[in-house]
Amino acid sequence: MSSIFWITVAGAILTFLTRIGGHLVLSRFERIHPRVEVALNAVPAAVLTTLVAPAIATADWRGLVALVFAGLVSLRFNALTMFLAGAAMIILLRQFS
Amino acid sequence: MDEQIYQRTATGETSSRTQFWEGFVKGLPIMVASAPFGLLFGALAIDNGFTVGEAVFMSASIFGGASQMVGIELFGHNVPAWLIVFSIFAVNFRHVLYSAAVGRRIGHFKPLQGLLSYFLLTDPQYAETEKRAESGKPVTFIWYLGVATPIYVMWVLEAWIGGLFGNLISDPHALGIDMLLPIYFLGLVMGFRKRDNWGPIVIASGVVSIIAYKTIGSPWHVSIGALAGILVAVIVAKPEKAQGKD
Numbered sequence: 201m202s203s204i205f206w207i208t209v210a211g212a213i214l215t216f217l218t219r220i221g222g223h224l225v226l227s228r229f230e231r232i233h234p235r236v237e238v239a240l241n242a243v244p245a246a247v248l249t250t251l252v253a254p255a256i257a258t259a260d261w262r263g264l265v266a267l268v269f270a271g272l273v274s275l276r277f278n279a280l281t282m283f284l285a286g287a288a289m290i291i292l293l294r295q296f297s
Numbered sequence: 298m299d300e301q302i303y304q305r306t307a308t309g310e311t312s313s314r315t316q317f318w319e320g321f322v323k324g325l326p327i328m329v330a331s332a333p334f335g336l337l338f339g340a341l342a343i344d345n346g347f348t349v350g351e352a353v354f355m356s357a358s359i360f361g362g363a364s365q366m367v368g369i370e371l372f373g374h375n376v377p378a379w380l381i382v383f384s385i386f387a388v389n390f391r392h393v394l395y396s397a398a399v400g401r402r403i404g405h406f407k408p409l410q411g412l413l414s415y416f417l418l419t420d421p422q423y424a425e426t427e428k429r430a431e432s433g434k435p436v437t438f439i440w441y442l443g444v445a446t447p448i449y450v451m452w453v454l455e456a457w458i459g460g461l462f463g464n465l466i467s468d469p470h471a472l473g474i475d476m477l478l479p480i481y482f483l484g485l486v487m488g489f490r491k492r493d494n495w496g497p498i499v500i501a502s503g504v505v506s507i508i509a510y511k512t513i514g515s516p517w518h519v520s521i522g523a524l525a526g527i528l529v530a531v532i533v534a535k536p537e538k539a540q541g542k543d
Binding site for chain 2: 214222226232239241248283295
């Protein structure tokens with residue numbers, strides 16, 4: 201078997217451990233403390249934001265315009281519309297400006 | 298068409314087929330948004346010395362876009378194998394937080410259902426599960442599979458198609474590929490804007506992750522920024538909420 205195969209197998213096992221690990225640790229506790237509950241409720245916004253922020257800090261002006269535009273669209277429309285609008289905006293700006 | 302599909306049973310539970318399709322409808326936009334990356338991954342994997350079979354195997358077994366990109370990128374640079382594996386792990390480390398949080402939503406799944414569900418726990422899968430729980434509808438295994446099925450099946454197929462036709466993507470930058478993922482994740486962030494203290498959490502996570510990105514570097518900015526946001530949530534939580542009276 202190639203080294204790519206074994207790297208992939210090891211990467212897949214460790215990835216699975218990250219996906220089940222948080223639950224395995226937390227499920228050892230009988231009761232979840234309310235503060236922990238607050239922390240868990242913050243997970244979506246806290247983690248997902250970190251996947252956007254560096255792009256905001258490093259994007260060219262076209263990228264920033266596309267992000268702001270998509271953000272505004274998301275206030276009124278669903279996620280798919282927002283994504284397609286943002287994608288259209290960045291492609292147009294990169295092609296024509 | 299079987300009309301019973303759309304009827305509620307006596308217990309008030311919707312039928313499992315309805316639940317599957319409710320999930321499927323949520324999975325479709327995610328499938329569309331992830332398609333460019335699935336194809337790009339297949340194409341770049343071939344560029345970096347993978348066979349089409351190896352690219353498909355990686356998409357099928359790891360099922361995590363960003364970590365797969367990092368994996369093939371490092372492989373192309375002759376980095377030691379253990380470091381590639383560790384980098385994949387580091388990029389995916391954020392899932393520990395999803396895992397801890399989503400256990401409250403899917404803890405009632407049967408053991409084997411649970412194992413499969415945690416394997417399928419991607420960023421959008423997690424976001425949809427949280428939103429479903431928030432809306433008060435039941436998070437069932439069938440619904441969860443409905444979300445995951447179109448995403449997973451297409452993700453694996455795209456590695457194959459991208460591997461076969463990869464050289465058709467000549468200029469990823471002109472197509473804005475580098476901005477698609479941030480735009481997509483911004484949409485997920487906005488989807489949670491009605492939650493308590495969303496603003497302070499987003500600002501803390503955003504600022505700290507940018508600082509960490511510029512100083513310590515990727516992928517650690519994700520875990521560090523996320524912890525900052527969570528810390529702010531814990532600090533600013535209203536006392537009555539923190540005592541569980543919400």
